[in-house]
Amino acid sequence: MIKNGFIMNNETQIKVGPPLWLLAELTYDCPLHCPYCSNPTELGDTKDELNTEQWLDVFTQARAMGAVQLGFSGGEPLLRKDLEEMVKHSRELGFYTNLITSGIGLTEKRIAKLKVAGLDHIQISFQGADPEMNDIIAGRGNAFEQKFKMAQSVKAQGYPMVLNFVISKQNISQVEDIMRLSCQLNADYVELATAQYYGWAYDNRDHLLPSQQQLIDAEKIVNEFRDKQQGKGPQFIFVTPDYFEVRPKACMNGWGSTFLTIAPDGSALPCHSAKMLPLKFPNVKDKSISDIWQQDFSFNRFRGDSWMPQPCQSCDEKEKDFGGCRCQAFMMTGDMDKTDPVCSKSPDHHLIQEAIERAKNPKNPLLERVNKRSIKDADIVQIKL
């Protein structure tokens, strides 16, 4: 029940703040084939994507509600020829505009055009510290060289730059080289983020999830490197996988509290993975952002704590982690209302421990993310490598 902007339920009264963080997934299409991709394995058809006008309207509506950070993501957002127009519009509205890209498709000229349009920041993903590792994971030849050149150009053109390395069993031994590369490229922030197991990454988990010892070793290297920096150079953020924690992550800062994702087809989601859940999510083609955020059943479904099962309901940490991740609960237990199995208090915690065990000896084959339009790219890579 909604009353005066407050959501009322039996036990709690929650004020819904604005969706401060808007993630615009402009397309699921991508020139890379990373097996850690968190996009849905059932990628939609690009002909269902929102058009320019629809996206501009989404930005106008969200900004009026108080959204302030806007991420252009995907897939690969550079595949949208109207990206510059979207950047210009949203920057004029007062958004802080973030481009989250693989770097493939970027040129010096486009970096300059985006700057003129008002883009605030560029984040480039890398898959490894050298061409060999990077291009095998990315599934595309010469990807590293392209990323390296574009990262140099991004800094030369005066942008703040974040580098994102998704860390997995495949590249975790390169952590020190990755940190050196980041210094060489003069990055401002560097995310050393172990893969989160959603979408393609969930199917490939046995091949990606590092062992606890590998993580301990990597963290030691990161800390030693940081000590030598003496406050200079990039700021490194090391994100360990929640599988080795005893309490779940406060996923998305709480369901429907801060984050709003708009998928390429206009589906509005409380996080970029939520579409897997057995809930009917609204679409910006049918409803206003305000209606979606304030009133839609799916967005209210896990707000507050009245939905929580035990052991969350009586747990004094429920305000800290909000019961963890709904998608993780659903993927692992088949029930999205359960406590995140990462929690050691969860009756399903053994599922996490079993997953860690299984990852020691992967049996299923590693799947490369497939794009409907990019099969030819994959063929070319095989030849080049």
Next chain:
Amino acid sequence: MINQSVPPSLNAMFRLQWEQAQDCYVLLFPEGMVKLNGSAGEIMQLVDGQNKIADIINILNKKFPDAGDLTDDVHEFLIAAYDKKWLYYE
């Protein structure tokens, strides 16, 4: 650190703007936001690479005559802001 002879400038990593929805000044940076309280917002507005610290104090003392001498408050904030890399002296 504090430098009286060189005007402080906003670090290019940050953008300062008034946010109506938050009813305060905010610093925006890649994928993040810092909400500034009233006095922090007043000071940061004057960090423009032109005003020296003495100018900032003068302007604020004139703007808020009832607040008493703001020298110590401005110094304290600018030291904290430098540590957070919001500004630099060059």
